[in-house]
Amino acid sequence: MAGPKPTRVSNRIRELRAERGVTQADLAETLGVTRQTVIAIEQGRYSPSRELAFQTARALGVRLDEVFTYRADETP
Amino acid sequence: MTFTERYTWAGLVIAVVTFVTYWVVILVRAGTSGRLLVDVDWQGPLLWALIVGGGLYALTLLVLWLGVRGHAHTDARDHEIERYATASGGGITALAVLATLVMLALGAPTFWTAMVLFTGSFLGSLASIGVTLVAYRRGF
Numbered sequence: 246m247a248g249p250k251p252t253r254v255s256n257r258i259r260e261l262r263a264e265r266g267v268t269q270a271d272l273a274e275t276l277g278v279t280r281q282t283v284i285a286i287e288q289g290r291y292s293p294s295r296e297l298a299f300q301t302a303r304a305l306g307v308r309l310d311e312v313f314t315y316r317a318d319e320t321p
Numbered sequence: 322m323t324f325t326e327r328y329t330w331a332g333l334v335i336a337v338v339t340f341v342t343y344w345v346v347i348l349v350r351a352g353t354s355g356r357l358l359v360d361v362d363w364q365g366p367l368l369w370a371l372i373v374g375g376g377l378y379a380l381t382l383l384v385l386w387l388g389v390r391g392h393a394h395t396d397a398r399d400h401e402i403e404r405y406a407t408a409s410g411g412g413i414t415a416l417a418v419l420a421t422l423v424m425l426a427l428g429a430p431t432f433w434t435a436m437v438l439f440t441g442s443f444l445g446s447l448a449s450i451g452v453t454l455v456a457y458r459r460g461f
Contacts, residue, residue, distance in 0.1 A: 252460070278396040281323045290460030291398055 252292040256313045259287050261305045275304045324385060324394035325403065326457045331381040333450045339374030340443045343367060359432040367439065402456045410449030417441020 262272060269287075273280040276297065285291035286301070293301065302309045322330075346366045351358050386394075417438055424434040 278398065279323055279394065281326075282396050282398045285398065285460070288460075294397060297397065 252289055253316050254292050254313050255289060255316055256286065258283070258301065258305070258312060261307060261312065265305065267305070272301075272304060276300050323399060323457070324389050325399040326454070328382050328385050329450055329453045329457075331385070332378055332446070333454070335374055335377050335381065336443060336446050336450070339370050339377075340440075343370040343439075359430045361432075363432055363435070367435065398461070402453055402461055405456060405461065406449040406453040409452040410445040410447070412445075413448050414442055414445030417445065 258272070261267075262269070269280050269283045273283045276283070278297070282291065282293075286293050298313055299309055302312045305312060343366055347358065347361055347363055350356075350361045350366075354361065417440070420441065421434055421438040424437060
């Protein structure tokens with residue numbers, strides 16, 4: 246979707262999923278959310294709660310800051 | 322498209338169709354009878370609009386729910402968007418209720434009092450629906 250993203254938080258979920266052969270549906274099931282929510286997070290259309298962010302990092306087997314990055318210099 | 326987004330789209334269509342149909346019926350009645358809007362029999366069409374619109378919405382919700390029951394179909398994101406949208410549309414609806422109370426206190430015609438509440442509630446719902454759909458499409 247065109248237009249600015251509503252968050253300055255970017256993430257590497259898609260890349261980390263691909264490395265591990267995890268589908269969006271798999272990750273959604275692990276996290277207990279819908280696949281649409283995983284898609285929205287990946288595309289930067291939704292900032293997950295801290296708890297969900299930590300769960301995502303754990304599900305992908307990495308630290309939180311290896312998944313999510315805050316870019317203060319970008320306009321949201 | 323999520324379960325919540327689907328029933329929000331359904332709610333938009335049903336709300337608009339119901340509201341427009343009601344006003345078409347009232348305007349046609351006023352036009353054919355040559356009476357002023359306040360003198361038209363509006364109670365029947367309004368009740369039918371509420372019953373048919375509410376019934377259709379409930380039925381749609383049931384059909385959509387039957388399609389996803391047993392599966393996780395809502396999550397924290399849906400709930401956050403719902404809370405945000407409710408707060409956005411609630412202001413308009415509250416304003417309509419306030420205006421209705423003032424009109425009742427001032428003894429305004431029943432027709433216009435009812436229409437302020439009906440239209441205000443419709444606009445409040447429309448605002449909530451708009452905020453919900455934008456949140457799903459553009460991000461939240």
